[in-house]
Amino acid sequence: MTQRSVPTDHVILPSDLDAQCLVSTVTCYYRSQGAGNSVSRPQSSERDPQAVVQPNCFELPEMAAGEMTGLLDDTQSELRQCPHENPEPECRDPMKLKYRTIDGSCNNVANPRWGKSFEPQQRLLAPHYINGTLPRMFSKIPGEKLPLPRRISKIVSPQQNSVAHGVSNMVMAWGQFIDHDFTGTPVTKNGSRTIKCCGDIADELKMENGEQINTLTSFLDGSAVYGNTQEAFDELKGKDGKMLVTEDNMLPESKSSTCKKEKVGDYCLAAGDHRVNVFVGLGGLHTLFVREHNRLATKLKTINPGWDADKIFEETRRIVSAEFQHITYADWLPLVLDTDTLTKYRLGQNDYNYDPDINPTITNVFSTASFRFGHSQVKQSVQIGKRKLQLQDTLLRPTFTLNHLTDALEGLVSAPTDEVDPFFANGLTDHMFETNSTAHDGLDLVSSNIQRGRDHGLPPYNDWREFCGLPRITDFDTTEFISKSLASVYRHVDDIDLFVGAICEKHLPGALVGPTFACLLGKQFHDIKFGDRFFYETRSRPERFTFQQLKQIQQISLSKIICDNTDMVDIQRDAFRTEDSVSNPRVNCKSLPGINLDLWRAISTTSINRFAPSRNG
Numbered sequence: 001m002t003q004r005s006v007p008t009d010h011v012i013l014p015s016d017l018d019a020q021c022l023v024s025t026v027t028c029y030y031r032s033q034g035a036g037n038s039v040s041r042p043q044s045s046e047r048d049p050q051a052v053v054q055p056n057c058f059e060l061p062e063m064a065a066g067e068m069t070g071l072l073d074d075t076q077s078e079l080r081q082c083p084h085e086n087p088e089p090e091c092r093d094p095m096k097l098k099y100r101t102i103d104g105s106c107n108n109v110a111n112p113r114w115g116k117s118f119e120p121q122q123r124l125l126a127p128h129y130i131n132g133t134l135p136r137m138f139s140k141i142p143g144e145k146l147p148l149p150r151r152i153s154k155i156v157s158p159q160q161n162s163v164a165h166g167v168s169n170m171v172m173a174w175g176q177f178i179d180h181d182f183t184g185t186p187v188t189k190n191g192s193r194t195i196k197c198c199g200d201i202a203d204e205l206k207m208e209n210g211e212q213i214n215t216l217t218s219f220l221d222g223s224a225v226y227g228n229t230q231e232a233f234d235e236l237k238g239k240d241g242k243m244l245v246t247e248d249n250m251l252p253e254s255k256s257s258t259c260k261k262e263k264v265g266d267y268c269l270a271a272g273d274h275r276v277n278v279f280v281g282l283g284g285l286h287t288l289f290v291r292e293h294n295r296l297a298t299k300l301k302t303i304n305p306g307w308d309a310d311k312i313f314e315e316t317r318r319i320v321s322a323e324f325q326h327i328t329y330a331d332w333l334p335l336v337l338d339t340d341t342l343t344k345y346r347l348g349q350n351d352y353n354y355d356p357d358i359n360p361t362i363t364n365v366f367s368t369a370s371f372r373f374g375h376s377q378v379k380q381s382v383q384i385g386k387r388k389l390q391l392q393d394t395l396l397r398p399t400f401t402l403n404h405l406t407d408a409l410e411g412l413v414s415a416p417t418d419e420v421d422p423f424f425a426n427g428l429t430d431h432m433f434e435t436n437s438t439a440h441d442g443l444d445l446v447s448s449n450i451q452r453g454r455d456h457g458l459p460p461y462n463d464w465r466e467f468c469g470l471p472r473i474t475d476f477d478t479t480e481f482i483s484k485s486l487a488s489v490y491r492h493v494d495d496i497d498l499f500v501g502a503i504c505e506k507h508l509p510g511a512l513v514g515p516t517f518a519c520l521l522g523k524q525f526h527d528i529k530f531g532d533r534f535f536y537e538t539r540s541r542p543e544r545f546t547f548q549q550l551k552q553i554q555q556i557s558l559s560k561i562i563c564d565n566t567d568m569v570d571i572q573r574d575a576f577r578t579e580d581s582v583s584n585p586r587v588n589c590k591s592l593p594g595i596n597l598d599l600w601r602a603i604s605t606t607s608i609n610r611f612a613p614s615r616n617g
């Protein structure tokens with residue numbers, strides 16, 4: 001790998017300051033014992049006598065970062081209560097045994113909060129906060145602070161294109177899309193970054209454990225389409241068991257999101273996850289799956305005219321979530337992970353049995369570090385039809401999704417994705433969400449990832465290696481890394497932030513990531529498979545598909561779903577790999593197998609009458 005010189009003349013960006021101060025995560029503080037039901041509480045936290053030193057913060061005007069990123073939601077009001085003070089979900093309703101709830105509760109009947117939205121993320125290792133509340137900020141070298149995230153980003157992650165040959169950019173886009181199905185850590189707008197969950201002021205002084213919330217259902221269940229709360233779903237649902245779309249079959253308008261409108265008729269999109277406007281690939285996939293839901297629902301109604309809207313909705317949603325899981329486990333994960341990791345974590349097909357002892361709740365390390373691996377795959381150039389755009393000129397602009405859907409998806413399946421390595425598109429590291437090219441108000445996602453890790457108390461890289469059964473790094477000069485630049489920013493190997501160390505690792509053979517991320521990804525994908533009672537391959541009643549139905553779902557592909565819901569007429573068989581005349585030829589859409597819905601004919605004529613009338617839309 002070529003060595004890059006360190007830029008010295010870069011403009012001072014907001015990102016040069018402590019990224020945590022730009023957008024803060026809602027952190028919920030628990031007493032050290034007894035809080036929560038599923039989250040392993042840390043036993044100890046890092047203590048440092050210098051902890052009275054406040055983090056190196058600089059408050060930007062309230063609007064700046066929030067409005068620019070469009071990523072801030074209004075979850076604060078929903079989070080006024082400590083999650084564990086919410087009433088325990090009630091699971092006795094037989095419908096909850098057969099179909100997923102919208103908020104993920106009652107998936108595990110004995111532990112109904114496991115995997116539910118608006119619950120604390122799990123910890124695999126106890127957090128390294130300072131005195132229980134402040135972010136990790138000190139070096140192993142006494143008296144030294146950790147390097148500023150922006151400095152690390154500038155030195156370790158200069159822009160460089162490194163192409164992952166044969167793997168399409170759809171691998172990146174699908175990663176972001178499913179991320180928005182299972183991780184969403186709420187952030188606040190106005191600087192109040194904590195919710196005091198437990199007890200009174202006296203307790204506050206003793207509070208130990210900061211935990212971040214996951215606002216999404218941890219299961220890969222299509223919540224990106226349906227939303228994560230009943231209220232969100234009620235706004236997104238349409239008539240006859242379908243989801244709301246415009247006359248042009250596009251996503252509906254969001255009244256609360258911020259985005260840039262290019263031309264008349266543009267509007268900010270609404271979907272099951274509010275970040276839908278961030279990137280054209282994301283908006284494209286959200287649109288695709290809402291259309292897929294409606295296409296399937298329409299067909300099911302023709303096949304089963306006796307089914308009411310609720311029955312149509314639930315059966316369609318069951319198929320759509322199965323498609324999410326099948327595409328991810330059968331086609332996407334095998335590209336990201338190596339065969340050994342896939343085998344170790346039992347991620348292959350036709351190998352499933354529900355294990356009610358597995359807690360599927362997304363872990364803090366997964367949302368804050370390991371599943372962010374995809375940021376490195378993002379390309380600086382975005383191909384939409386004949387146009388080649390700079391990444392930053394496509395962000396938060398739904399116009400591309402609204403007006404160039406097929407072209408945008410075509411661009412994603414044709415271009416190879418970037419490698420997962422320490423090099424990033426500068427549309428993410430210098431210009432993310434900038435107002436325009438002269439405004440110098442762009443953000444740096446690498447800095448955010450690093451600071452977010454410290455903010456959430458993630459232990460450093462070496463601790464995660466140990467967690468994964470890998471030897472600790474003792475020398476910056478290790479052969480594990482493809483980059484030699486870490487020595488010039490960090491003072492001690494035990495200071496290395498997880499995200500930084502892991503993206504510098506050499507890949508495992510046949511994988512897109514190195515051993516530490518492979519382990520952390522493998523474990524989480526194992527847990528949201530075996531800890532999901534509704535995993536699509538289940539053979540248990542009442543959740544299961546019939547054997548013949550399952551076979552239909554197992555032959556579906558993302559390529560076919562693109563074909564069925566856009567103007568595409570031909571496409572390569574596997575959307576996650578670039579076209580290759582021998583191994584992945586471009587074929588006519590009609591030749592790709594779809595789901596034969598006749599197998600859903602009158603599996604039951606019963607209607608679902610138990611839902612509130614509002615569900616009928």
Ligand code: HEM
Nearest residue numbers: 172175176179183184185279367371372374375378448452
């Ligand atoms: C154009 C592409 C993308 C953009 C602009 C983008 C931007 C962002 C931003 C601004 C954040 C919040 C950072 C923070 O303040 O902590 C974030 C979080 C995250 N991103 Fe991305 N991202 C992109 C693609 C991806 C991809 C491809 C993946 C995975 C394969 C991914 C996974 C994540 C995850 C897991 C989080 C944390 C989510 C949470 O828990 O809230 N992103 N991204």
Ligand SMILES: [Ca+2]
Nearest residue numbers: 181217219223
């Ligand atoms: Ca979900």
